[in-house]
Amino acid sequence: MFRRIETRVVNPLLSESIEPPSYATEGAAAMDLRACIEQPVTLAAGGRMLVKTGIAINMMDPGLVAIVASRSGLSLKYGIRVAQGIGVIDADYHGEIGVILANDSENPYEIQPGERIAQLMFQPVIQVALDYVDEFSTVTQRGTGGFGSTGKA
Numbered sequence: 177m178f179r180r181i182e183t184r185v186v187n188p189l190l191s192e193s194i195e196p197p198s199y200a201t202e203g204a205a206a207m208d209l210r211a212c213i214e215q216p217v218t219l220a221a222g223g224r225m226l227v228k229t230g231i232a233i234n235m236m237d238p239g240l241v242a243i244v245a246s247r248s249g250l251s252l253k254y255g256i257r258v259a260q261g262i263g264v265i266d267a268d269y270h271g272e273i274g275v276i277l278a279n280d281s282e283n284p285y286e287i288q289p290g291e292r293i294a295q296l297m298f299q300p301v302i303q304v305a306l307d308y309v310d311e312f313s314t315v316t317q318r319g320t321g322g323f324g325s326t327g328k329a
Contacts, residue, residue: 194230194290206245206295209275216286219279224259227293229273238267238301244275245295255281258294267301 197207211217212230219225233242244263250256259278275294279285287293318325 197229197231197296206243206297208247208292209244209273209294209296211287211289211291211293213287213289216288219256219277219285219287221279221282221284224276224278225287226274226276227287229275229293232270232272233265234270235267235298240267241265241299241301242273243297243299244273245297247292247295250293254283254285255279256285256293263294 194210194212197209199207209229209231212228217225217227235242242265244258244265246257257278257280259276263275265273273296277287277293
């Protein structure tokens with residue numbers, strides 16, 4: 177079952193020709209973010225670009241974070257992804273949401289006005305208080321074993 181939370185959205189730049197963020201299906205975990213641009217822009221092969229979405233949000237809950245994630249279809253078909261892996265929008269950020277897109281392909285990609293460029297997902301936040309110690313009081317089976325220390329399978 178989905179938990180519905182009220183979030184205020186300010187869209188000072190969103191034109192009437194660009195659809196606001198929305199869930200594509202009833203079971204979607206993330207809503208689509210669209211490029212709020214007046215004309216097509218080209219993202220060069222191997223390049224990065226900040227693309228504005230035309231919206232700002234006020235989550236009104238410090239227990240939430242908004243995550244900007246890549247769209248799988250853009251990534252698979254065209255090599256277009258959110259540049260930093262995911263984008264984090266803190267509850268106290270009220271500026272316009274921008275998406276840093278990267279083009280991993282060998283071809284330029286033309287971003288169209290209103291094109292779905294990323295996804296916006298809301299997640300709960302747990303802030304922790306770090307307790308600095310000289311050593312850990314418990315020993316685990318893995319210990320300090322790092323990358324690949326548990327084997328392939």
